[in-house]
Amino acid sequence: VIQWGQPERSVTTTCAYCGVGCSFRAEMKGNKVVRMVPAKEGPANRGHACVKGRFAWGYATHPDRITKPMIRKKITDPWQEVSWEEALQYAASEFRRLQTQYGRDAIGGITSSRCTNEETYLVQKLIRAAFGNNNVDTCARVCHSPTGYGLKQTLGESAGTQNFDSVMHTDVVIVIGANPTDGHPVFASRLKRRLRQGAKLIVIDPRRIDLVDSPHARAVHHLPLRPGTNVAMLNALAHVIVSENLLAESFIAERCDDAAFGKWRDFVAQVECSPEAMEAVTGVPAADVRAAARLYATQGNGAIYYGLGVTEHSQGSTAVMAIANLAMATGNIGREGVGVNPLRGQNNVQGSCDMGSFPHELPGYRHVSDDATRNLFESAWGVSLQNEPGLRIPNMFEAALDGSFKGLYCQGEDIAQSDPNTQHVAAALSAMECVVVQDIFLNETAQYAHVFLPGSSFLEKDGTFTNAERRISRVRKVMPPLAGKADWEVTVALAEALGYRMDYRHPSEIMDEIARLTPTFHGVSYARLEEKGSLQWPCNDDAPDGTPTMHLNQFVRGKGRFMLTRYVATDEKVNSRFPLLLTTGRILSQYNVGAQTRRTANVAWHDEDRLELHPSDAEDRGIAEGDWVGIHSRAGETVLRATLTERVQPGVVYTTFHFPESGANVITTDNSDWATNCPEYKVTAVQVVKVTQP
Ligand code: SF4
Numbered sequence: 001v002i003q004w005g006q007p008e009r010s011v012t013t014t015c016a017y018c019g020v021g022c023s024f025r026a027e028m029k030g031n032k033v034v035r036m037v038p039a040k041e042g043p044a045n046r047g048h049a050c051v052k053g054r055f056a057w058g059y060a061t062h063p064d065r066i067t068k069p070m071i072r073k074k075i076t077d078p079w080q081e082v083s084w085e086e087a088l089q090y091a092a093s094e095f096r097r098l099q100t101q102y103g104r105d106a107i108g109g110i111t112s113s114r115c116t117n118e119e120t121y122l123v124q125k126l127i128r129a130a131f132g133n134n135n136v137d138t139c140a141r142v143c144h145s146p147t148g149y150g151l152k153q154t155l156g157e158s159a160g161t162q163n164f165d166s167v168m169h170t171d172v173v174i175v176i177g178a179n180p181t182d183g184h185p186v187f188a189s190r191l192k193r194r195l196r197q198g199a200k201l202i203v204i205d206p207r208r209i210d211l212v213d214s215p216h217a218r219a220v221h222h223l224p225l226r227p228g229t230n231v232a233m234l235n236a237l238a239h240v241i242v243s244e245n246l247l248a249e250s251f252i253a254e255r256c257d258d259a260a261f262g263k264w265r266d267f268v269a270q271v272e273c274s275p276e277a278m279e280a281v282t283g284v285p286a287a288d289v290r291a292a293a294r295l296y297a298t299q300g301n302g303a304i305y306y307g308l309g310v311t312e313h314s315q316g317s318t319a320v321m322a323i324a325n326l327a328m329a330t331g332n333i334g335r336e337g338v339g340v341n342p343l344r345g346q347n348n349v350q351g352s353c354d355m356g357s358f359p360h361e362l363p364g365y366r367h368v369s370d371d372a373t374r375n376l377f378e379s380a381w382g383v384s385l386q387n388e389p390g391l392r393i394p395n396m397f398e399a400a401l402d403g404s405f406k407g408l409y410c411q412g413e414d415i416a417q418s419d420p421n422t423q424h425v426a427a428a429l430s431a432m433e434c435v436v437v438q439d440i441f442l443n444e445t446a447q448y449a450h451v452f453l454p455g456s457s458f459l460e461k462d463g464t465f466t467n468a469e470r471r472i473s474r475v476r477k478v479m480p481p482l483a484g485k486a487d488w489e490v491t492v493a494l495a496e497a498l499g500y501r502m503d504y505r506h507p508s509e510i511m512d513e514i515a516r517l518t519p520t521f522h523g524v525s526y527a528r529l530e531e532k533g534s535l536q537w538p539c540n541d542d543a544p545d546g547t548p549t550m551h552l553n554q555f556v557r558g559k560g561r562f563m564l565t566r567y568v569a570t571d572e573k574v575n576s577r578f579p580l581l582l583t584t585g586r587i588l589s590q591y592n593v594g595a596q597t598r599r600t601a602n603v604a605w606h607d608e609d610r611l612e613l614h615p616s617d618a619e620d621r622g623i624a625e626g627d628w629v630g631i632h633s634r635a636g637e638t639v640l641r642a643t644l645t646e647r648v649q650p651g652v653v654y655t656t657f658h659f660p661e662s663g664a665n666v667i668t669t670d671n672s673d674w675a676t677n678c679p680e681y682k683v684t685a686v687q688v689v690k691v692t693q694p
Contacts, residue, residue, distance in 0.1 A: 066442055121356065134368055238325060255334070325563065341468070439455045579687060583682045612642075629691060
């Protein structure tokens with residue numbers, strides 16, 4: 001509930017929605033926020049904001065907030081409010097019981113990209129040092145894990161190459177698998193400004209997204225490919241660049257690995273990769289692909305921006321590598337106006353990955369098998385660390401169903417709603433003996449929990465978020481935690497209850513530890529963040545003021561490595577039973593599964609998820625605008641109302657996933673990226689039929 005009035009003071013903090021990371025002044029009256037004003041000095045937003053950051057913060061004091069710890073022995077029992085001490089002792093004793101009974105690896109935890117760097121760092125430390133295993137994963141698993149993998153393989157660092165200002169120096173922009181107008185609105189405004197100044201735009205997306213027809217900034221090319229064919233399209237673009245001699249030869253000779261380049265050039269030069277050969281796969285006329293490739297390769301600075309429409313596929317990592325290949329092939333890396341730019345979904349996806357939330361990596365993307373890294377953390381934390389990767393989230397579910405994984409600590413992530421094939425997730429959670437959920441609301445996952453630990457919203461946090469441009473910004477406490485403890489304090493207390501001591505008086509001391517142990521963060525501290533406003537990592541002796549543009553003179557890995565990116569069709573095939581392809585996305589006013597935005601006035605803009613389908617597909621099925629339709633997939637079925645639009649092509653349907661009753665993830669399947677297990681949310685074969693109102 002927004003309570004307007006004259007402010008008495010203000011606190012500058014960072015938006016907790018998307019990866020743009022806008023800076024806001026929270027104007028306060030007593031302990032109440034009266035409005036959020038976008039900060040003019042905010043480097044990511046420069047005084048701009050969208051309807052989420054500006055208006056959708058009232059959830060922080062919504063009556064649904066849970067502010068007392070609760071336990072129950074069985075998930076069929078009613079919840080009982082208990083003291084913090086009782087809840088934490090119960091969780092710790094259950095975790096220890098499970099390890100005694102089933103082995104050290106029978107428990108694990110999930111960190112959140114909604115939480116601060118400091119909170120995330122502590123959760124992975126708790127799991128590695130107090131649980132004694134590497135069974136830690138993050139919700140980035142289900143969004144940008146292919147970015148981490150693909151960019152590390154090709155460029156050497158699991159992060160985007162530019163800052164947002166870079167787009168103002170771009171001549172040609174490719175937006176692939178992203179819808180910035182809805183997903184990253186403040187960045188979209190900057191991009192449109194550059195397009196109005198004359199930069200050219202190529203959109204590669206199955207839907208006719210807003211950018212395609214944006215007034216005064218229309219796309220030169222829209223390549224409406226079939227869902228699931230990104231790699232075929234990217235290889236076709238590369239084929240044109242190679243076969244028409246549009247390569248940046250001196251850049252490649254100087255900066256890239258010769259042998260890898262040679263193999264890649266021979267691979268994409270094959271006729272099977274040509275736009276003509278790929279036309280039957282992508283559905284896009286070869287002439288359009290050729291024209292787009294020429295535009296990107298020849299018109300000056302070329303930048304690629306991409307989102308979950310690239311990563312959330314069975315070839316998500318391959319597509320990320322194919323994007324990096326294109327940028328290297330055209331010399332579009334290592335200066336302003338170019339680069340490979342993942343648009344991160346959540347506020348701290350970049351940070352949660354940086355902080356060592358993956359089961360195979362310690363903070364700073366260093367593999368757990370690396371002896372020197374492990375020794376460093378072992379001596380700092382006073383424990384022995386496992387040298388083998390632990391379980392990823394989907395492996396945890398499988399192990400739970402096999403009976404070998406029994407306990408989970410899940411902070412700030414609603415896996416029962418946001419992970420694919422929710423029936424499978426529910427079965428796995430039901431098979432566990434102790435599920436501890438830490439969240440601000442009694443979310444869907446809490447239905448399967450035995451311990452509920454109340455979390456704190458971004459307005460109650462002190463810490464830092466890292467946005468999509470690697471920018472570390474302060475999050476400042478605007479009001480005290482409603483439950484009496486900040487999230488970092490809860491993790492510290494849980495560690496203590498498990499017999500492992502963590503000694504911090506303030507989140508700044510956690511950041512000091514991160515900086516000591518992580519070379520790319522050596523120059524980061526709260527004092528330096530106060531002085532500079534924000535810092536983009538790497539920030540260390542080599543780059544004391546941070547790094548706006550990466551890979552300036554050489555790639556982080558030394559020589560840039562072209563990777564072979566063979567197109568393999570997804571297993572998710574259409575047939576006569578499931579003849580349409582469903583893909584998913586977001587809408588401007590709502591955010592992810594809607595836990596926050598649904599509890600704000602933003603529902604006035606958008607209060608239900610709908611299924612978009614092409615008028616010809618609707619006519620075939622006797623469906624009219626607003627009709628209720630049943631959507632059936634191999635995984636499940638759900639019901640939505642229909643919107644008829646030519647934004648989607650015939651054969652493709654589309655929905656958002658902000659409202660739990662829409663059950664979008666009931667119908668998504670278990671297919672996932674071959675390298676990272678990122679779920680293939682973006683391609684589900686479905687049938688759509690008219691039904692009566694449910
Ligand atoms: Fe928040 Fe993203 Fe909107 Fe900025 S663009 S106000 S970070 S949701």
